[in-house]
Amino acid sequence: MxxxxxxxxxxxxxxxxxxxxxxxxxxxxxxxxxxxxxxxxxxxxxxxxxxxxxxxxxxxxxxxxxxxxxxxxxxxxxxxxxxxxxxxxxxxxxxxxxxxxxxxxxxxxxxxxxxxxxVDGPKDMRFAMTAAAVARDRALGKEHTDVTEKNIEKVIRYRKDGKKEFEEMVAKVSSLNLAGAKAEEQRQ
CATH class of the missing domain: 3.90.1030.10 (Ribosomal protein L17)
Structure with a gap:
């Protein structure tokens, strides 16, 4: 201390x-x-x-x-x-x-x-940030880094429906990013 x-x-x-x-x-x-x-x-x-x-x-x-x-x-x-x-x-x-x-x-x-x-609650920031990183990687067609893979394991380890909740969060983040990308395309 x-x-x-x-x-x-x-x-x-x-x-x-x-x-x-x-x-x-x-x-x-x-x-x-x-x-x-x-x-x-x-x-x-x-x-x-x-x-x-x-x-x-x-x-x-x-x-x-x-x-x-x-x-x-x-x-x-x-x-x-x-x-x-x-x-x-x-x-x-x-x-x-x-x-x-x-x-x-x-x-x-x-x-x-x-x-x-x-941790492992609905307001867990690491959970949301890891989901955003996975959504970004999938949108760009890139492989996940070792750090992202470890974070995925950490955030779903103690959750009951960890994988399902995580995929829902990735989909939610992906839809938010696509909406921002579409708006950017329309402006140009």
Whole structure:
């Protein structure tokens, strides 16, 4: 984490403020499955989110009480956490979240920004980007690179209907690209 003797980032906040901030970020992550924040906040929230999903996979009374203590709106999010997310990550041993660095959100502070997202979900950015790469390769009639092949394996590995969902996304991206290409041809 931060190095030295610290076990976590203090984020320039008191203990209560830091805990409230992280609980709020994790609650938003469970609710929306993707959040945009600073990189340091995302890395700390990632730790708490991973523990929360591991608790959901245990699904006992202690885990439910601990999850209620973390989430700000447990009545709304407990069914999703102990239902949909528990089933989604049942076979996965860990690594339920991903932090992607982005351009700074604020042009004045230039703080390092990131997107914290749940993997294998409907808003999984790697899934969409890999589908776009495959659609581009097919449109150009090129072979997939080794990196694209590995990404295909990674994004469909833990999904129930991985290959089917992936092909649907490729078709969707292909239709979007064709519409843009047709409009470009009509302008010329």
């Amino acid at each position: 931060a190095g030295g003797l610290t076990k976590y980032r203090h984020l320039s906040r008191t203990s209560a403020h830091r805990q409230a901030l992280l609980r709020n970020l994790v609650t938003s992550l469970i609710k929306y499955e993707s959040i945009h924040t600073t990189w340091h906040k995302a890395k700390e929230a990632q730790r708490m989110a991973e523990k929360l999903i591991t608790m959901a996979k245990k699904d006992n009374e202690t885990a439910r009480r601990n999850a209620q203590g973390i989430l700000f709106t447990p009545e709304a999010l407990m069914p999703k956490l102990f239902g949909e997310l528990k089933e989604r990550y049942a076979l996965r041993a860990g690594g339920y979240t991903r932090v992607l660095r982005t351009e700074p959100k604020d042009k004045y502070s230039q703080a390092a920004s990131a997107i914290l997202e749940l």
